Amino acid sequence: MERIEVKKGNLAIDRIEERCINCGMCAKTCKENNDIGKECINCGQCILTCPMGALVPRFNYKTILNYLYDTNYEVMVITSPAVRVAIGDAFGYKKGEFLEDKMVSALRQLGFSKVFDTTFGADLTVMEEAKELVSRLEKKENLPLMTSCCPSWVTYEKLFHPNDLNHISSCKSPIGMIGAMVKSYYAEYEQINKNNIILVALTPCVSKKDEIFHNEDVDFCITTMELVMMIKEANIDFKALESSNFDELLGKGSGAGLIFGTSGGVTEAVLRTSYYLINGKNAPQEFYNLTKVRNNENFKEAIIDLEKYKLKVAIVNKISTLKDYYEKLKDYDFVEVMTCPSGCVGGAGQGLVPINEMAEYLKERQTALYEDDAKNTLKNSYENKEIKEAYETYINKGKVKLHNKETVVN
Ligand code: SF4
Ligand code: SF4
Numbered sequence: 001m002e003r004i005e006v007k008k009g010n011l012a013i014d015r016i017e018e019r020c021i022n023c024g025m026c027a028k029t030c031k032e033n034n035d036i037g038k039e040c041i042n043c044g045q046c047i048l049t050c051p052m053g054a055l056v057p058r059f060n061y062k063t064i065l066n067y068l069y070d071t072n073y074e075v076m077v078i079t080s081p082a083v084r085v086a087i088g089d090a091f092g093y094k095k096g097e098f099l100e101d102k103m104v105s106a107l108r109q110l111g112f113s114k115v116f117d118t119t120f121g122a123d124l125t126v127m128e129e130a131k132e133l134v135s136r137l138e139k140k141e142n143l144p145l146m147t148s149c150c151p152s153w154v155t156y157e158k159l160f161h162p163n164d165l166n167h168i169s170s171c172k173s174p175i176g177m178i179g180a181m182v183k184s185y186y187a188e189y190e191q192i193n194k195n196n197i198i199l200v201a202l203t204p205c206v207s208k209k210d211e212i213f214h215n216e217d218v219d220f221c222i223t224t225m226e227l228v229m230m231i232k233e234a235n236i237d238f239k240a241l242e243s244s245n246f247d248e249l250l251g252k253g254s255g256a257g258l259i260f261g262t263s264g265g266v267t268e269a270v271l272r273t274s275y276y277l278i279n280g281k282n283a284p285q286e287f288y289n290l291t292k293v294r295n296n297e298n299f300k301e302a303i304i305d306l307e308k309y310k311l312k313v314a315i316v317n318k319i320s321t322l323k324d325y326y327e328k329l330k331d332y333d334f335v336e337v338m339t340c341p342s343g344c345v346g347g348a349g350q351g352l353v354p355i356n357e358m359a360e361y362l363k364e365r366q367t368a369l370y371e372d373d374a375k376n377t378l379k380n381s382y383e384n385k386e387i388k389e390a391y392e393t394y395i396n397k398g399k400v401k402l403h404n405k406e407t408v409v410n
Contacts, residue, residue, distance in 0.1 A: 044348030096364025119253020121178030204347030223349025255373030
């Protein structure tokens with residue numbers, strides 16, 4: 001049977017040859033999810049359907065264990081929103097259980113000196129992307145603005161539509177944002193030499209392993225699956241862990257930042273802040289539950305009233321959807337694309353679950369993120385005190401670069 005090729009030098013995906021039975025499932029999955037022929041965009045969805053566990057994320061956690069024992073370095077970690085609603089699968093929790101406090105606690109037990117929240121980085125992406133959207137709307141240029149936080153989508157665009165890269169947001173992804181802040185703002189604040197910091201991104205995503213290779217601030221990327229392996233190898237009793245909170249300065253994220261973990265979440269988050277930037281007041285209540293962007297259709301669209309603008313937004317949920325809709329995207333003002341089904345909650349680094357229950361797992365993970373946003377009193381990125389402080393004391397002084405030079409993820 002035809003199987004996908006894992007090229008030598010692929011930084012995201014690995015194949016354990018002796019496990020492979022040539023069943024062809026990976027090629028079938030790649031066709032269904034991506035439908036882009038022979039090019040690998042590193043999403044790793046094939047990992048989730050390989051019946052033999054022959055396809056795996058390229059594991060980096062053993063190297064990190066070495067750094068954790070090296071007293072010359074401070075090893076810090078940043079954690080993406082979707083990990084906290086999937087890690088419980090490996091420890092007998094119900095689907096989608098929200099386990100942020102235990103995840104932080106486990107990371108501390110493993111020896112990470114600081115645990116920061118990539119949701120803070122997502123808030124920075126929201127702030128900068130909303131500014132970019134408003135500016136493009138005013139100038140009527142490079143519309144639609146297309147999101148930049150999914151590296152597999154950016155790779156797709158570079159491969160198949162290089163002439164459209166001017167549409168992709170120049171903003172760094174959430175891990176790019178917080179990575180830059182750890183190695184500058186935090187290092188200066190704590191007076192640590194940034195060369196002595198090893199920064200690890202904990203993500204649901206195998207494609208981020210490729211993204212960080214082009215990023216000078218984030219040193220390693222591990223997946224949810226790898227964190228589970230680290231916890232089990234260290235004999236940590238996950239269920240018995242006490243709660244623990246993120247470290248301050250880069251540890252606070254809004255509900256808007258948290259819902260980045262699901263398809264439609266980036267759009268909703270950016271619209272809340274765009275409304276504020278345009279009108280100088282909080283958005284009306286419906287911006288906090290945009291039902292048209294919250295369903296699990298492959299293509300979602302809505303017209304959003306920003307008062308000065310009636311914004312046409314489109315959300316592509318799963319990259320194979322682009323095949324039928326790409327030309328239509330030019331009719332919109334804002335486009336979100338997430339490669340994995342349901343967005344990052346469905347990332348290939350989340351760990352294996354029974355395929356026939358996958359849809360249910362994804363739904364519960366999404367619900368958990370939305371529920372946390374609903375009960376969070378902090379729902380807007382621009383109201384996050386740590387974000388405000390970072391702008392006042394550091395970002396507004398031009399001390400850190402939050403945008404990519406070109407429209408590429410780095
Ligand atoms: S799905 Fe797994 S076992 Fe089947 S061909 Fe692909 S790598 Fe081999
Ligand atoms: S949707 Fe999320 S998990 Fe999937 S490739 Fe994109 S960034 Fe990674």
